[in-house]
Amino acid sequence: MEPQSNSPKKILFIDEQPICRLGLESLIERYPQFNLLGFATKLDDVEPSSISPDVIAIDIVAAMPNGIRSLTDLKRKFSHASILVVTSLDESLFAERCLRAGAQGFSMKTAPIEELIQALDDVSRGRLYLSSKMRALILNRMSGHEAERSRSRFERLSDRELLIVQHISQSMENREIAKQMKISIKTIESHRSRIKSKLQLSSPSELVKFAIRLQNKAF
Template sequence: MGIRSAQPRTAERCRVLIVDDHPIVRRGLGQLIDRESDMELIGEADSPSSALDAVEALSPHVVVADLSFEGLDGIELIKDLRARHPGLPVLVLSMHDESFYAQRVLKAGAMGYLMKQEGVEQVVDGIRSVREGRVFLSNRMSQALLSRMTGGSNRPPTYGVESLTDRELEVLRLIGQGRSTRQIAEQLHLSIKTIETHRENIKQKLRLENASQLMQYAVRFAIEPT
């Protein structure tokens, strides 16, 4: 679909760009945004590549982005946006468990994280907050992060998916989607040897003994990463 330009922009309103590969989600979010007197939908994008083009063309104040796209990684989109437009706030709105992903997207450069099950008020509050330069999370996630921060530095090392790098996490997700090492290498524009190294690192960190266990774990993770 690419980019769709929407209403005329005004200086007073917060200009919002939606990035999501589901048309129904984009439509619902657009209607929600356009109901608010202090914000307007200026455009939509259905992929990370079209999102980058849309930001250049439409100059939004805030990007509201999903985290998962067909064969692509929303975390890489956040990193690209931060590198190209360091002052542009991104609010992630995703179906994935915030307890796992929120800290990762904040580290990547986003200003907020909400799950799609949150209420309408949370979404519009999140847009306003990140526009004003404030980090926005759900109350439960804010409390969880505070608990982690006050837990001291003597916690035991983390094993499991939380110990994976963003790239290893992306490789794990693609393995779970049934892609071969060669396909993953082509999709991520990396060498086969690099992907094989990532696979070995993943097995070691997840304490998996062989490729079969890795595949079983990856499939479960692709269905519901928790």
């Protein structure tokens, strides 16, 4: 059942990028149905004893090094809050994983402003939110219209490994990926080795080709 209260929904954003935070702040101020509690740059900055949001909108980048797994802990920590992932990560690869980890919605930063507002409104009312494109993709998958081979290949990968593959598809070197994910270069190298093994790829160049094809859905 949807809440009956007409009071503004309290929104907390967790995002590392100052420009995004500034843009979101000016945006939310235009919508009286929301009350912006503030911003945090990382999960450790937020404690339930100090703040009580209705919605936590988070970029997975701010949840590194644990990434998607952090959503489960965040949901446990803020049991009365809905979680909306707002990120640049590809929704077709990461949205379902985020929902399984405890999020109520997923919105890409490249989406129109109206979609972000709709996402905030939906999750604040206890509804799930996915873009129309993502809903259609799931329906196609359920009806068997999507090729299962490509999906089964990337589902062999852990959340962290899939994120590394996305970074590889963007031509990022190990050092850049390690900095982005807040883990060591050695850890990235170990993950790349396991990814190649899981996908039965024989060389780094084959891994790069797979990453690009996955990003472009070219299977």
